[in-house]
């Protein structure tokens with residue numbers, strides 16, 4: 369599981385609210401703070417597409 373960043377305002381452990389595709393291999397992750405209701409979004413590499421890229425790379429060439 370991906371580490372959850374602390375809230376920038378009150379430093380409580382945030383909750384990952386949603387993940388939206390941003391570009392081909394980037395996602396926007398929205399975090400919400402359960403303590404002060406602050407929410408923010410960060411962009412991150414898409415872990416699923418990265419993983420499938422790995423699987424493709426491990427296939428033997430035909």
Ligand SMILES: [Zn+2]
Nearest residue numbers: 375378401404
């Ligand atoms: Zn907070």
